[in-house]
Amino acid sequence: MADRHDEKSMSGEDFLIDAYFRPLATHPGALALQDDTAVLAPPPGFDLVLKTDAVIAGVHFFADDPADAIGRKALRVNLSDLAAKGASPGGFLMSLALPGDTGADWLRAFAGGLGADAARYQCPLLGGDTDRTQGPLTVSIAAVGWVPHGTMVRRSGAKPGDRLFVTGTIGDAALGLRLRLDPESAARWGLDGPSCDHLLARYLIPQPRTALAQSLRQYASAAMDISDGLAGDLAKLCRASSVCADVLIRQIPWSEAAEKALRHDPNLVETAVTGGDDYEILCTVPIDQIAAFHAAAAQLSIDVTQIGEVVAGNAAARFLDAAGRAVTFDRPAFSHF
Amino acid sequence: MADRHDEKSMSGEDFLIDAYFRPLATHPGALALQDDTAVLAPPPGFDLVLKTDAVIAGVHFFADDPADAIGRKALRVNLSDLAAKGASPGGFLMSLALPGDTGADWLRAFAGGLGADAARYQCPLLGGDTDRTQGPLTVSIAAVGWVPHGTMVRRSGAKPGDRLFVTGTIGDAALGLRLRLDPESAARWGLDGPSCDHLLARYLIPQPRTALAQSLRQYASAAMDISDGLAGDLAKLCRASSVCADVLIRQIPWSEAAEKALRHDPNLVETAVTGGDDYEILCTVPIDQIAAFHAAAAQLSIDVTQIGEVVAGNAAARFLDAAGRAVTFDRPAFSHF
Numbered sequence: 001m002a003d004r005h006d007e008k009s010m011s012g013e014d015f016l017i018d019a020y021f022r023p024l025a026t027h028p029g030a031l032a033l034q035d036d037t038a039v040l041a042p043p044p045g046f047d048l049v050l051k052t053d054a055v056i057a058g059v060h061f062f063a064d065d066p067a068d069a070i071g072r073k074a075l076r077v078n079l080s081d082l083a084a085k086g087a088s089p090g091g092f093l094m095s096l097a098l099p100g101d102t103g104a105d106w107l108r109a110f111a112g113g114l115g116a117d118a119a120r121y122q123c124p125l126l127g128g129d130t131d132r133t134q135g136p137l138t139v140s141i142a143a144v145g146w147v148p149h150g151t152m153v154r155r156s157g158a159k160p161g162d163r164l165f166v167t168g169t170i171g172d173a174a175l176g177l178r179l180r181l182d183p184e185s186a187a188r189w190g191l192d193g194p195s196c197d198h199l200l201a202r203y204l205i206p207q208p209r210t211a212l213a214q215s216l217r218q219y220a221s222a223a224m225d226i227s228d229g230l231a232g233d234l235a236k237l238c239r240a241s242s243v244c245a246d247v248l249i250r251q252i253p254w255s256e257a258a259e260k261a262l263r264h265d266p267n268l269v270e271t272a273v274t275g276g277d278d279y280e281i282l283c284t285v286p287i288d289q290i291a292a293f294h295a296a297a298a299q300l301s302i303d304v305t306q307i308g309e310v311v312a313g314n315a316a317a318r319f320l321d322a323a324g325r326a327v328t329f330d331r332p333a334f335s336h337f
Numbered sequence: 338m339a340d341r342h343d344e345k346s347m348s349g350e351d352f353l354i355d356a357y358f359r360p361l362a363t364h365p366g367a368l369a370l371q372d373d374t375a376v377l378a379p380p381p382g383f384d385l386v387l388k389t390d391a392v393i394a395g396v397h398f399f400a401d402d403p404a405d406a407i408g409r410k411a412l413r414v415n416l417s418d419l420a421a422k423g424a425s426p427g428g429f430l431m432s433l434a435l436p437g438d439t440g441a442d443w444l445r446a447f448a449g450g451l452g453a454d455a456a457r458y459q460c461p462l463l464g465g466d467t468d469r470t471q472g473p474l475t476v477s478i479a480a481v482g483w484v485p486h487g488t489m490v491r492r493s494g495a496k497p498g499d500r501l502f503v504t505g506t507i508g509d510a511a512l513g514l515r516l517r518l519d520p521e522s523a524a525r526w527g528l529d530g531p532s533c534d535h536l537l538a539r540y541l542i543p544q545p546r547t548a549l550a551q552s553l554r555q556y557a558s559a560a561m562d563i564s565d566g567l568a569g570d571l572a573k574l575c576r577a578s579s580v581c582a583d584v585l586i587r588q589i590p591w592s593e594a595a596e597k598a599l600r601h602d603p604n605l606v607e608t609a610v611t612g613g614d615d616y617e618i619l620c621t622v623p624i625d626q627i628a629a630f631h632a633a634a635a636q637l638s639i640d641v642t643q644i645g646e647v648v649a650g651n652a653a654a655r656f657l658d659a660a661g662r663a664v665t666f667d668r669p670a671f672s673h674f
Contacts, residue, residue, distance in 0.1 A: 031491070034577055036418045036561050037482075038387040039489045042379035050375040052430035052479055053466045060468075081373045093389035095432070095477040129390045131397075135472010140432040142389055142479035145374075152376045154368070224373050240371055 013130050019104075020111035024118050024125035027091050038126035040090065042146070049087040049145040049152060053077045057136035061204075062180065067106045068113025069204050070139065075117050077227065078143035079208035080279040084225035086153040086217035087145030089123035089210065095140040097133035121210050151217045153283070158222040158241035160312040162284040165293070165304050167209050169255040170230050174275020175268065176203030190264045195257035202255075206279030211300045216283060219293035223283035229274040231329055233282055234317040241284075244313030249273075250322050253305040270329050273319065284310050350467050356441075357448035361455050361462035364428050375463035377427065379483070386424040386482040386489060390414045394473035398541075399517065404443045405450025406541050407476065412454050414564065415480035416545035417616040421562035423490040423554035424482030426460035426547065432477040434470035458547050488554045490620070495559040495578035497649040499621040502630070502641050504546050506592040507567050511612020512605065513540030527601045532594035539592075543616030548637045553620060556630035560620035566611040568666055570619055571654040578621075581650030586610075587659050590642040607666050610656065621647050 017033050025033045029040040042048060055074045057063040075092060082089055094114075098107075118124050123143065176199035179185050186196050209225075216223050222241055226233045230252070238245050249269065254262060262268050285293045290306075297304040308320075318326045354370050362370045366377040379385060392411045394400040412429060419426055431451075435444075455461050460480065513536035516522050523533050546562075553560050559578055563570045567589070575582050586606065591599060599605050622630050627643075634641040645657075655663045 035422075035492050036388065037422050037424070037489070039422075039484070040385045040387070041486060042383075042385055044381075046379075048377045048379055048385065048481075050377070050430055050463055050481065051373065052432045052464060052477075054432040054434060054468055054477065056434055056468055056470050056472075058471055085372075085374050085376075087374070093387055093479045095389045095391040095479070097391060097393055097472075097475055126387055127389060129477075131391055131393055133393050133472055133475065134395055135393075135434075135470055135475070138434055138470065138472070138475055138477075140389075140391065140466075140475075140477035140479075142430045142432070142477075144385075144387065147376070149378060152374070155372050 016107065016130050020107050021125060021128060024111065024115040027124040027126060030124065030126045033127065045149050046146040047149050047152060049082060049085055049147055050142065051078050051081040052140060052142040053081065054138060054140035056138045063136065065204060067109035071110040071114030072117045072205050074139035074141050075114055075123065076206045076208045077279065078141050079121050079123060079210055080206060080225040080227070082143055082145035083209045083213045084153070084216065084223045084281050085147065086151060086213045087147045088213060089121050090144040090146050091124045091126040092141050092143045093126055094128040096128065096130045097138040098130065099137055100132060102137065121208065147217065153216045153220050153223045155222055155224050155237045155240035158237060158243050158284040158310045159286070160243055160310050162221050162286050162310040163290060163306050164245055164247065164308040164310060165283050165285055165306055166226070166230065166253065166280050167212065167302055167304055168207070168280040169253045169258060170278055170280065171258050171272025171275065172199050172202035172255050173206070173277035174229070174271050175258055175261055176200045177275065177277065178271060188264065189261035191257060191260055195260055198255060198257045203277060206277065208279060209281045209302060212281060212297065212302050215293060215296040215300070216281065219285055219289040219296065220283040221286055223281055226278040226280050226282050227276060229276045230278065230282065231274045231317065231319065237282060238317050244311045245308055245317045246311055247308035247317065247319045249319055249327065251305065251307045253303065274329050274331060353444065353467050357444050358462060358465060361448065361452040364461040364463060367461065367463045370464065382486050383483040384486050384489060386419060386422055386484055387479065388415050388418040389477060389479040390418065391475060391477040393475045400473065402541060404446035408447040408451030409454045409542050411476035411478050412451055412460065413543045413545045414616065415478050416458050416460060416547055417543060417562040417564070419480055419482035420546045420550045421490070421553065421560045421618050422484065423488060423550045424484045425550060426458050427481040427483050428461045428463040429478050429480045430463055431465040433465065433467045434475040435467065436474055437469060439474065458545065484554065490553050490557050490560040492559055492561050492574045492577035495574060495580050495621040495647045496623070497580055497647050499558050499623050499647040500627060500643050501582055501584065501645040501647060502620050502622055502643055503563070503567065503590065504549065504618045504639055504641055505544070506590045506595060507615055507617065508595050508609025508612065509536050509539035509592050510543070510614035511566070511608050512595055512598055513537045514612065514614065515608060525601065526598035528594060528597055532597055535592060535594045540614060543614065545616060546618045546639060549618060549634065549639050552630060552633040553618065556622050556626040556633065557620040558623055560618055563615040563617050563619050564613060566613045567615065567619065568611045568654065568656065574619060575654050581648045582645055582654045583648055584645035584654065584656045586656055586664065588642065588644045590640065611666050611668055
C-alpha cells in the first residue's frame, strides 16, 4: 500500500483510515478519527460496560476466510459479551495488526463487513490503531456498552432452584470448525450440503443476542455468553455463583444439522458441548420469572430452551444422560493454552 | 505453560489471569476479572475519553527488551494520549497475544512492570483477553479516561498567535532507536556510556505527562502527544486546526545526549524531529495564558519550552533554521506503512 497513497500529504496509516475506516466512525464522539482519542458524554444514570476480545488468523478464524466475515466476527464476539451482560452497544475501539501483503481489496471488504455490523448493531467505530505485523492478522476490539445503573447481569447471581436456559442451538460452530478442518467428516456424519453450510456459517459468523439484552436485565439472575463451550462456561458461572448445576443432555437444543451429525456419531456430543464459539447466551432464571422470560424471548423471535437447573453445592456442573448418569468430558473447556 | 496448570480445575487462560493479572485488577468494577465485562459508574459531570494503541514485538519494541519494560511501554503509550487530551486515567483493557514459547518468568516480569505503572498512574486493569499467536508478541491496550464535561483538549483549537510548546526534550527516543539498531553510532556521534544509556532508555520506556493533564485543560488551546515525530504530529495539529505553524529549530529542547550527537552530525536533526516515540506533549497556548502555563508546569517540575508560534494559513508547519530559512525533511512523519 505504501505506493498507493500520497506520501507528501498523509502517512500510510492516515490513508488507511481515510479510505476504509472513517466511514465507520459515525458517532460524533469519534471526532471523525481526527483526534487522538474519542470522547463520549455518558448517558446519565447508566453504567459503562467494557469488554475486549481479539481474533487472530489461524486461531479464531482462517486466514482465507472472507474478509467481510472476519470483520463481522471481530466485532460480534464482543457484542455477544455486551448482550449477555444486558448492555446496549455504545461503540468500539479497534487495534488492527496487518501482515505486509494485506491488499486494498481485502481492507475494503473487511471494513465493509465491519461497517455493516457497526450500523446494524448501532455500535460505531470510535477510534483505532493500525500497525504492520510480521505475524498473523490480528484484530483486537474493545467494545463499550451501557446498562441502567446497577443492572448489569453478572455471572454470580445464580441461586439454587433457578432454571438454566440457553438461546439458539448449541455446538454448531464447534462442529463447523471440525468440518472446516476435515471436510471428509461430512460423509461420516451423514450431512448434506445445506447442513454443512449451516454448521460452517455458524463458525464463520456468530449471531450476538443483542436484542435479548433488556430481557436478561429484567428476568435473568445470572448470564454469560458461551464462547468456550457450554460445559466450561457453565462451570465458570457455577464457580462465580457458588452453586452447582444439572444439565439434561437430552434437553440441549441442537440444530437439525447438529442433530444429524450426533445421530451418526453420538461421541460428537462432547465436541458440541465443549468446543466453543457458540456465542449463544447461557442464563439462569428464577422460577417465577420464567413465563415472562419466555414471552419476552418469543416476542423477539429468539429461541430460549430450558436445559437444566441450578442446585446447591460446591461450584460445579453435571451433564446428565437420559438415564440420569453424569457424563464426564475429557477436555471440559476450550482453551488456547 | 500448558503443563503448569491444573487442567481439571481451570483453563490455561484462567491460570494466566489468576497467576499474573488478577493482582492488577484493583478497581472494583473489574469484578476481579471473574466476569465477562467490567462495569464502571461514570463520575457525574465527566466525559469518557477512549484510546487504543498496540505495541508489537519487532515493530514498537525489540522482542528481547526486558519484559517489565514492554509492559510499561504498552500502557504508557496510551497514558500519553490521555494526558495530552487533559484526561485522568480511569483504567484499561488489555488484549495479549503470546507466542508459544512465552515462559512464566517473562509473564511475571511483564505483569510486574505493567502492574507497577497501573498503580503509579492510577490506571488499573479492568479486563482483558489472552491468546496464543504464531506471530510476534502483541499487546493491545484500550485505555479509558475522564475529563470534566466539555473540557477535552482537542487538536483542533489552535489559533493564529498562540505559542507552540513541547514538554521535555525531543528526539531522544528516535536517536535511541538508531543507537539500538547500530551501536557503532555511539562513536560516530561522540557519545559516552551515560549519554547512550539516556537515549536508549528514552526509547525503551516513555514518560507519559499525566501530571500535566489539568494544566493542559486550563491553558492549552490545542494539544496532542508526539508519537510519530514532532514534524508529522505538528502537521496533523495544524491540519485539524486549519492553521500554519513556524518552529524555530534552535529553540527545540534537546537533551544533553541528543545535543552532543547533533553537534557531531547536524543531519541528525531530521531523525530527532521526524523519528517518533517522543511521547512528549505538543500544545498551543494563547499568549495571555503563557505565564500561568509556565507557572503550573514549574510547580509540577515538568519542563515546557516555547518552540514557535501558530500563524494563519493553510494547514502546514514550517521548521526554520537559524537564518530563518525553512528546512524540509525527506520523510516528514514516522509511519509503519
